[in-house]
Amino acid sequence: MAAHQPPPVALRRALFVSVAHSTLLQSTLSQSPSAVAVAVAVRRQQPESRAPPTGHGDRQSHPGSRRHHQLPALQDAALAQAGGPGRRRRRAASLQAARRRRAPLPSSSRRSFACRAIYRPQVKVKEEGKPETLDYRVFLVEDSGKKISPWHDIPLQLGDGVFNFVVEIPKESSAKMEVATDEPFTPIKQDTKKGNLRYYPYNIHWNYGLLPQTWEDPSFANSEVEGAFGDNDPVDVVEIGESRRQIGEILKVKPLAALAMIDEGELDWKIIAVSLDDPKASLVNDIDDVEKHFPGTLTAIRDWFRDYKIPDGKPANKFGLGNKPADKAYALKVISETNESWTKLVKRSIPPGELSLV
Template sequence: MRAGLGQALRGLLLLSARSCSCSCSGAGRRRRLVQPLPRCSWLSTMAQCSTEQRGRPHSPQYRLYFKNAEGKYISPFHDIPLFAGSKEDKEVPAKRSKTNGSETGLPKKPPPSRAGETVVFNMVVEVPRWSNAKMEIATKEPLNPIKQDIKRGKLRYVANIFPHKGYIWNYGALPQTWEDPHHKDKDTGCCGDNDPIDVCEIGTKIPTDIDDVKKHKPGYLEATAEWFRLYKVPDDKPENQFAFNGEFKDKDFAVGIIKSTHEYWKALLHKKADRGAIECTNVLVHDSPFCCSEEDARLIVQSAPPPASGDSVSAEVDVWHFLNK
């Protein structure tokens, strides 16, 4: 799992969710727990997204590349729209993004959400529920395929901390969002983590009020907080701490964060922000200077190792850890 906002990750919980695509398989010390968003769905064209395997599963070379309904190779980071069903954000405007009266190129603050506003977002599922492999969008590789994270030369797996088996929700990211590492969050004083926003999808039929989650899935919010607090302990790391005294924030707060990081993503795709090692190659954001041809995208995928039979998984993945809570 990626660290969010440097040392302060915002874990967003999505309800009534259907992911637009999924994979096959260091949170910070302070973590935001946010009320579920209204819905997560996909565009009808994105419902036919598919993935293409390259390399061997359970190996450092394994990659999953994405294709859209037309069979074009795409980036799940940049080419899948953030807003489901909306065309307004499929392209970065040709003109320079407006700023807060400065020439820094940083995006202006987005307007606040209207009370009762229904906002539907696409989600990219990196890690399916109950699995252990720490899969993630490869933000520093062209077309940003899904890969398994590596630490100290070993593939990373999340431990089973009784009674939780692996990840306890579908886990992933919101496309076309970016937490700028040069932007300091006003609430936590921490900088962005240089990644898309992390998301947990917790259900398909629950209403959007936080009290409805407590009613229809009693214990799930508490389990989520416990999971994030303890999941690094088996790796001899300290327990994570939460911002806002561990309180879940409301929908408007979450939507505001998403919209602001979408503006930072726009700046990233239009060379108005320092991208560092982030790969911005895309196929569908036509006004972005990083947009490549379909042939270039095909050559990127073909340059990856060919598909092969999978390696065996270490027995350590199935070990259970019992912690004093």
């Protein structure tokens, strides 16, 4: 009588996979619809790539380091065979994603200090006090009610040459609103002089505000702009789109040009930009496009900022770089350098003085 022969290796492996597949199928079918939905939701929230988010829709921060737990061999085999349609595939994928979520990020993928904040589309504007009074403040708050800083907590870059811009002064208004850099959470308030609220002598014709996570270092003399020192503020933005925006509104913009204004000896950069949702945004990508599609705008901006102090008996402001606007490449250079200065400030490599870092 022939001796009993064990099944071939291929057959044993097929039987093993079949058992594992059947086990997973039974487990999947036993899940309630709500449990399956949760598994699918987990899968959808965990992208395949763990690179730092760069776009508007990237809302989740990334952990610095978490323990990695490997799937047991049997579960791995079952998942490998669960590629069919329906709930099996979704549940298998969600289990794999849940395990991947615990894997540590490579050091090259971790976010830099200067870009640690995440984009918060759920941020709301909260007003305290009455407009056009000394007590009036505009705060940015999360859904939880927690206050955040429009200067420090909103990220500068969104990727692909797109930047965040926080509106301080809506177009066609004259109240001189600005981020209170010396107050906790740096709310937006109306500027004062000798205890009186400040107004421009006439309306500003563009949306005006700041680039978050930038800072014009007052200890740095810019050799390209007559050795002028920074004005100790975030970099200003003049947004040339057609819509009138609201105080505290956060826009996605692309820079187009830069003006090197010198205000009482201090360098006060003006970045010319356009909001991505403006009808002409796709037509303008550099300084020449501005002249073509917004004719006369660059000259009008320069003249407005040159002359607005004259009615108060002060001299006209000056401009460096030959009294002309610089192109987009130069504007991006200014943004990069002032972001580096901000990074040093919040790391306290440079003494903050009276500036609030909260």
